[in-house]
Amino acid sequence: MASETVIELQQIDVQFSEKGQEVHAVDHVDLTVSRGDIYGIVGYSGAGKSTLVRTINLLQRPTGGKSLVLGQDMLSLNAKQLRQERQRIGMIFQHFNLMNSRTIAENVAFPLKGHKSKAEIKAKVDSLLKLVGLDERADAYPAELSGGQKQRVGIARALASDPEILISDEATSALDPKTTSSILDLLKHLNETLGLTIVLITHEMEAVKQICNKVAVMDAGRIIERGDLLQIFAQPKEQLTKDFIDTTIQLDAALEAVRQEPAVQNLAPSDRLLRLTYVGASTDQPLVATLFKDYQVTANILFGDIQILQGTPFGNLIVVLSGTSADLARAFTYLHDNDVTVVALDGKEETPA
Ligand SMILES: Nc1ncnc2c1ncn2[C@@H]1O[C@H](COP(=O)(O)OP(=O)(O)O)[C@@H](O)[C@H]1O
Ligand SMILES: [Mg+2]
Structure with missing residues (x-):
């Protein structure tokens, strides 16, 4: 099924000049988002994520490039057309941006003012609050709500104009x-x-992992790596991508603990301390069984973390593999052929496979 493109950024460039200093916030970025995507954009603070997504609805005008949204060339629209197009693109923020002197219902109703009758607005607000699970709190004020509830109000407000895209x-x-x-x-x-198509900006890969089907990693104004979530988790190429993925596994803490264990302290010269990463059907059990049965290599699993990404297992193991060097070499080939990524943790040759 060919999926419809709803956002296409072409060579988007944004430069700021602040007190004579040039900041290249976004550096010739292409981005294609299809209908129904939850597209994660992950990067450290200052990477240019907010500036990039603000060029989608032209809250930020790019200094170069094109923003095509829902078939419209955003830069070709006049002010009135742009206001209309922006209705189709909702936005939510870290600090919720609610009006504190107005009730929850009034906050959600705000974007509807002047477009609909009172009765229509009430019906719409009721259904939106129900959708986000806040129908009981319509008459409360933002100060009376928890952070999570405030963001639910932000979401209801963003959906008031029935947008097709949520940023x-x-x-x-x-x-x-x-x-x-x-x-x-x-x-x-x-x-x-x-x-709803969602573009999810975050500095937390954990959030991307939970709901996104696509991910782009941004650094210094550029997208350095992008792809399907599973593909990126299975085979990240850039170190920054690997670092972000590792934040979702707590591997550093595990490795520190593992290094104290006798099995690691007393590693035989031919033993290998390795990290194995895989995405897909192969689980640790058949893997370990096959290593022994077919290659006479024993695997001592010191740490295992298996998470489900989009219904598919994503496994990370820290293991000690023991065997003759010939058997180990054949085992590495087997692992490689089965798309298991092997990384040496013992300071020996970096990629054994
Ligand atoms: N309005 C602005 N004027 C000048 N510099 C800006 C402005 N907005 C963002 N920047 C700079 O652009 C870079 C990218 O910022 P931003 O898009 O906010 O990154 P992120 O959202 O990834 O944290 C930063 O160096 C930031 O200081
Ligand atoms: Mg930001």
């Missing part, structure tokens, strides 16, 4: 992990039930 700029960054997870679940639910 989420660090929308969970001010929230604790459990609340973050529930907001991400809500976004996923809206994606599935409304067909």
Whole structure:
């Protein structure tokens, strides 16, 4: 099935000049988002993520390049047309940007003012608050709500104009992990039930991992790596991408603990301490069984982490493999042939395969 392109950024370039200093915030970035995607853009603070996504609805005008959204060349629109197009692109933010002197219902109703009758607005607000699970709090004020509830209001408000695209700029960054997870679940639910296309800006790969089907890694104004979530997790190429993925596994802490274990302290000269990473059906059990049965290599699993990404296992093991060097070499070939990524943790040759 050919998927419809809803956002196409072509060679987007944004340069700021601040007090005579040139900042190249976005450096000739191409980005294609298809309908129904939850497209994660991950990067450290200052990478240019916010500036890039703000060129989608022209909250930021690029100094170069093209922004095509829902078939419109955004830069060719007059002010009135642009206002209309922006209705089709909702946005949520880290700090919610709610009006504190207005009730929840009034905040959600705000974008509808002047477009609909009072009764229509009330019906719409009721259904939006229900959608985000806040129908009981319509008359509360923002100060009475938790952070997670405030973001639910932000989401309801962003959906008031029935947008086809939602841009989420660090929308969970001010929230604790459990609340973050529930907001991400809500976004996923809206994606599935409304067909909403979502661009999710974050500095947390954990958030990308939870709901995105695509991911781009941004650094110094450029997208340095991009692709399907599973493909990127299975075979990251750039070190920054690997670092972001590792934040979701807590591998550093595991490795520190593993290094204290007798099996590692007393490594035989031919033993290998390795990290094995795989995506897909192969689980640790058949892997380890095959290494022994077919290659006479024993695997001592010191740490294992298996997560489910989009319904597919993503496994990370720290193992000691023991065998003759000939058997180990054949085992490495087997692992390589089965798309298991092998990284040496013992300071010996970096890629054994
Ligand atoms: N309005 C602006 N004027 C000048 N510099 C800016 C402006 N907005 C962003 N920048 C600079 O552009 C770079 C990218 O910023 P930003 O897009 O906010 O990154 P991110 O969202 O990834 O943290 C930073 O160096 C930032 O200081
Ligand atoms: Mg930002």
